[in-house]
Amino acid sequence: MKVTLEINGESRSVDASPWKRLLDVLREDLRLTGTKEGCGEGECGACTVMLDGEAVNSCLVAIGQCDRRTVTTVEGLANGEVLHAVQRALVACGGAQCGICTPGIAVCAAHVVDRGLVTGTDDATARARIRELLAGNICRCTGYQLIVDAIVIAAREVAKP
Amino acid sequence: MDRPEVVAPVGASVPRVDGFAKVTGRARYLDDLDAPGAWHGVTVRSKIAHGKLEAIDLDPAFDWSQVVVATAADIPGANVVRLIEDDQVALVPVGGHVRHFDEAIAVVAAPTRALAFAAAKAVKPRITPLPPVFTIDDALAVTSTLHGSDNVYKQFLIRKGHATDAELEAVFASAAQVLDGTYTTSPQEQMYIEPQAMMAEWRDGRCYLVGSMQCPYYVHKAMKHLLGCDAEGVVIAQSVTGGGFGGKEEYPSMLAAHCAVVAAKAKHPVKIVYDRDEDIAATTKRHPARTRHRLAVDAAGELLAIDVDCVMDGGAYLTLSPVVLSRGVLHAAGPYRCPIVRVRGRVVATNYPPHGAFRGFGAPQTTFAYERQLNKLARARGEHPFELRKRLALRSGDTTATGQLLGFSVGTDEVFAAIEQVAGAPPVRDGVNANGAPVRRGRGYVFYFHGAGFTGSGEQRLAGRAAVALTASGTFEVRSSSTDIGQGSITMFTQIAAAALGVGVSQVSVVDPSTARVPDSGPTVASRTCMVVGGVVERAARALRAKLELWAAEVGISGQPIETLAHKRAAAGGELVETITYEPPPGIQWDDATYTGSAYPVYGWAACLVDVAIDLDTYEVTIERCVQAVDVGKAINPSIVKGQIEGGTLQALGWAVLENVVYQEGRVANANMTNCIVPTFADAPELETILVEVPYPFGPSGAKGVGEIPMDGPAAAVANAVEDALGCAFDDLPISPEAIGLAKPRWRLS
Numbered sequence: 081m082k083v084t085l086e087i088n089g090e091s092r093s094v095d096a097s098p099w100k101r102l103l104d105v106l107r108e109d110l111r112l113t114g115t116k117e118g119c120g121e122g123e124c125g126a127c128t129v130m131l132d133g134e135a136v137n138s139c140l141v142a143i144g145q146c147d148r149r150t151v152t153t154v155e156g157l158a159n160g161e162v163l164h165a166v167q168r169a170l171v172a173c174g175g176a177q178c179g180i181c182t183p184g185i186a187v188c189a190a191h192v193v194d195r196g197l198v199t200g201t202d203d204a205t206a207r208a209r210i211r212e213l214l215a216g217n218i219c220r221c222t223g224y225q226l227i228v229d230a231i232v233i234a235a236r237e238v239a240k241p
Numbered sequence: 242m243d244r245p246e247v248v249a250p251v252g253a254s255v256p257r258v259d260g261f262a263k264v265t266g267r268a269r270y271l272d273d274l275d276a277p278g279a280w281h282g283v284t285v286r287s288k289i290a291h292g293k294l295e296a297i298d299l300d301p302a303f304d305w306s307q308v309v310v311a312t313a314a315d316i317p318g319a320n321v322v323r324l325i326e327d328d329q330v331a332l333v334p335v336g337g338h339v340r341h342f343d344e345a346i347a348v349v350a351a352p353t354r355a356l357a358f359a360a361a362k363a364v365k366p367r368i369t370p371l372p373p374v375f376t377i378d379d380a381l382a383v384t385s386t387l388h389g390s391d392n393v394y395k396q397f398l399i400r401k402g403h404a405t406d407a408e409l410e411a412v413f414a415s416a417a418q419v420l421d422g423t424y425t426t427s428p429q430e431q432m433y434i435e436p437q438a439m440m441a442e443w444r445d446g447r448c449y450l451v452g453s454m455q456c457p458y459y460v461h462k463a464m465k466h467l468l469g470c471d472a473e474g475v476v477i478a479q480s481v482t483g484g485g486f487g488g489k490e491e492y493p494s495m496l497a498a499h500c501a502v503v504a505a506k507a508k509h510p511v512k513i514v515y516d517r518d519e520d521i522a523a524t525t526k527r528h529p530a531r532t533r534h535r536l537a538v539d540a541a542g543e544l545l546a547i548d549v550d551c552v553m554d555g556g557a558y559l560t561l562s563p564v565v566l567s568r569g570v571l572h573a574a575g576p577y578r579c580p581i582v583r584v585r586g587r588v589v590a591t592n593y594p595p596h597g598a599f600r601g602f603g604a605p606q607t608t609f610a611y612e613r614q615l616n617k618l619a620r621a622r623g624e625h626p627f628e629l630r631k632r633l634a635l636r637s638g639d640t641t642a643t644g645q646l647l648g649f650s651v652g653t654d655e656v657f658a659a660i661e662q663v664a665g666a667p668p669v670r671d672g673v674n675a676n677g678a679p680v681r682r683g684r685g686y687v688f689y690f691h692g693a694g695f696t697g698s699g700e701q702r703l704a705g706r707a708a709v710a711l712t713a714s715g716t717f718e719v720r721s722s723s724t725d726i727g728q729g730s731i732t733m734f735t736q737i738a739a740a741a742l743g744v745g746v747s748q749v750s751v752v753d754p755s756t757a758r759v760p761d762s763g764p765t766v767a768s769r770t771c772m773v774v775g776g777v778v779e780r781a782a783r784a785l786r787a788k789l790e791l792w793a794a795e796v797g798i799s800g801q802p803i804e805t806l807a808h809k810r811a812a813a814g815g816e817l818v819e820t821i822t823y824e825p826p827p828g829i830q831w832d833d834a835t836y837t838g839s840a841y842p843v844y845g846w847a848a849c850l851v852d853v854a855i856d857l858d859t860y861e862v863t864i865e866r867c868v869q870a871v872d873v874g875k876a877i878n879p880s881i882v883k884g885q886i887e888g889g890t891l892q893a894l895g896w897a898v899l900e901n902v903v904y905q906e907g908r909v910a911n912a913n914m915t916n917c918i919v920p921t922f923a924d925a926p927e928l929e930t931i932l933v934e935v936p937y938p939f940g941p942s943g944a945k946g947v948g949e950i951p952m953d954g955p956a957a958a959v960a961n962a963v964e965d966a967l968g969c970a971f972d973d974l975p976i977s978p979e980a981i982g983l984a985k986p987r988w989r990l991s
Contacts, residue, residue, distance in 0.1 A: 107272075107273075112266075113266070113269070113272075113273035114265070114266020114267065115266070116270070116434075116435070116483075117272070118434040118435070118436075118517065118914075119517040119913070119914040120516060120517060121517070121913060121914060121915060123913075123914035123915055124434055124517075124914055126434055153266070154264075154265065154266035155265070155266050157265075158265055163261075163264065163265070167264040167265065170260070170264045171256050171257070171260035171261060171264055172256060173880070174254065174256070174257060174260075174729075174880040174881060174883075174884050176257065176259075176260055176263040176264055177484075177727035177728070177729070177884055177888065178433070178434070178435070178482065178483045178484040178485075178726055178727025179259065179262075179263030179264075179268050179481070179483065179727065180270060180433075180434045180435040180483025180484060181434045181483075182263045182264055182266075183264075183266040186264055186266075207927065210922070211922040211923045211925070212922075212923055214922040215921045215922050215923040216921075217921075217922065218434065218914075218919060218921055219434070219922075220431075220432050220433060220434055220484050220486070220888070220892070220919060221484055221727045221884070221888045222884050222887060222888050223884075223886075223887030223888045223889075223890055223891035223925060223928050224887075224891070224922050224925045225883075225884075225887045225925075225927070225928045225930075226880070226883065226884050226887070227922075228922070
């Protein structure tokens with residue numbers, strides 16, 4: 081079937097089986113390879129993208145569900161060469177090690193930061209909230225500490241009036 | 242743009258040079274590479290653990306016209322994945338033996354992945370079953386002969402302070418106190434988030450392989466043998482690698498073999514990217530181990546003798562097992578003062594997929610045993626477990642189990658002091674958790690060490706090389722075969738070279754490792770990259786700077802900044818290169834025959850504190866606090882070092898309470914991320930990391946290895962904390978809710 085999506089602010093059309101995974105359409109048809117496959121069963125979160133503003137595992141979404149919908153991938157987070165606050169903080173804090181989980185984490189973190197979901201008046205509450213919100217994204221390198229540090233910084237930056 | 246200017250950057254948390262590419266999704270991993278015309282490869286595997294391969298049938302109903310099938314018969318050289326011994330085949334030949342479930346029998350390639358999968362299903366191996374071996378006891382009892390006459394791949398014996406077993410037993414017989422415990426640790430999956438991936442292309446009779454890997458020259462060596470070509474006949478390049486942890490040390494050679502052989506037949510480039518289930522099922526895991534540990538102690542609480550007997554399960558082929566066992570036995574007596582030591586180690590053959598390299602490399606298994614024993618000793622004596630460790634710990638001037646006299650860079654007192662400073666009061670014993678369930682809390686400690694670099698004379702034999710070059714563009718280039726697999730080596734090499742050259746980090750780049758253009762620096766393993774190869778890079782950079790300054794003096798422009806000289810020298814034409822070979826520190830003596838001497842040039846030292854809360858309704862163990870103090874010599878980049886320690890620590894905490902690979906009749910029963918679980922953001926505690934710096938005089942700026950040490954200790958710290966909470970011992974990993982529940986009759990909640 082022919083599917084038209086808005087991807088990172090651009091309208092794109094693909095002709096694919098409705099059962100084809102959104103992940104594969106992104107990587108193969110559109111050559112947006114920033115979105116990674118880590119497990120193919122919705123456990124690791126490396127393929128996280130935003131679909132109409134909600135974070136989803138693109139390995140669990142069929143392209144047939146995506147017609148006339150909006151998708152944001154890691155390639156759409158930065159404004160040209162100007163990084164999103166989350167991306168900047170991940171670089172500054174050393175939150176990306178091998179980097180394979182990073183696109184998914186950046187997308188999910190940008191989502192929670194932009195939506196103001198990192199609530200809590202103190203550091204410990206904010207950190208606990210981040211851990212809960214990001215629990216669908218697995219990183220095997222960092223022990224998560226430096227990623228949580230980065231998201232706290234990004235959340236504060238985005239929340240500034 | 243992502244590389245800020247910092248002069249003399251060693252010791253600064255310079256942002257990773259690959260950070261920008263990774264957060265924007267621009268970093269290209271193997272499966273992201275453009276590969277016009279590439280076919281997809283899929284591996285046909287055995288669905289039986291042990292048997293004789295009688296035939297490989299191709300389903301006549303399948304249309305084979307679009308597909309190629311490669312078998313052992315297509316291998317041009319030797320059908321062997323060369324490593325330590327040539328015992329592992331790349332593809333089981335017809336008439337040969339299948340030795341483990343999911344062993345590779347054939348590789349199919351097709352223009353699409355879907356067609357390749359369909360074809361793989363239409364390849365039907367015919368196998369006559371043979372009796373399999375699935376336990377260490379059956380292997381030792383030789384219920385079926387798998388290796389040699391005794392199924393033992395390798396054994397080691399360390400003796401210190403006694404000549405005969407009878408003398409050792411006499412010490413135990415007369416000791417005031419003897420502690421005797423047996424500890425088992427489970428297999429563990431590395432679970433790098435990028436599955437194994439490789440691509441092969443043949444051009445002009447030469448094979449080009451690119452893939453996710455730790456050790457390009459391991460693959461190079463294996464491919465020369467398998468393809469029957471010389472060093473020029475095959476080129477190995479590393480793609481951006483999404484984690485390794487040891488899992489991409491030896492296995493990529495297998496993948497390379499499959500890719501190269503099927504690509505030759507397909508006459509197309511072939512890419513093989515494992516699915517997660519295949520990766521978990523077929524590739525290496527941490528060796529499961531059973532360690533008996535005996536302590537003889539006098540009335541004053543001094544150690545009289547340590548006796549360890551460790552048996553590891555090597556799986557179906559020898560692979561790296563002798564070296565894993567070696568590191569296991571060399572750490573088995575622990576960092577404790579003791580005049581008499583015997584350590585026996587054996588690694589046995591079974592019909593599981595080969596167990597292999599995983600961060601810590603044998604040491605986590607034996608560390609778990611000795612740190613449980615020390616804890617039991619403290620409890621039996623009524624002595625505080627932290628104080629007991631402080632009292633017995635090795636310090637400068639003491640000798641290890643192999644008789645190595647410790648001199649420099651022994652951070653024992655510093656790591657104890659670091660923990661003491663932040664420990665605070667133990668957690669409140671009884672409470673209620675967020676779900677309203679009653680919890681019981683406890684605290685555990687460990688003290689441990691980890692030898693950095695290759696064992697014994699390994700680094701000397703390896704003679705790793707690295708080069709620093711002044712390029713035609715007037716900037717500097719580090720050339721080494723060390724791979725950045727997320728641990729930050731390219732950033733640290735940039736810092737080390739920039740500092741030694743006296744230029745900003747933007748003037749230095751690290752080339753992507755390819756056997757066509759970098760010297761063999763040795764493998765990216767054994768906590769050696771920063772310490773050993775970084776040290777060579779530092780020396781090469783210094784030598785290059787001297788060469789450049791000499792040239793400046795000759796042409797009469799001395800005294801100008803190095804960057805200016807570099808551009809002028811580049812303009813004069815030609816490259817300036819310094820290639821340096823590793824030289825061991827003076828005084829390193831090791832005897833492989835007796836296993837005595839300096840097992841490692843230097844050790845990292847660490848202490849860890851863990852607080853746990855056990856849900857008394859669900860039996861779940863929650864790690865509420867984890868503090869690690871690690872002596873790293875010198876943190877070249879503190880943020881990167883912290884990231885390494887925290888990543889290793891969480892792998893250890895996961896191994897302690899929730900990770901496990903479950904085998905059923907030789908098959909991995911939980912070969913998916915739903916059931917083979919690793920800690921998430923929500924499972925991980927806030928990790929407190931203290932970097933202790935007791936410099937190693939022969940490392941770059943004093944740095945020593947840090948990659949593996951954080952993996953060794955925390956699992957025992959968790960077990961010790963659970964023992965503190967529930968008043969009974971937990972000697973087997975993982976300490977799952979089931980294990981806590983089954984132990985309920987033993988709980989002593991006083």
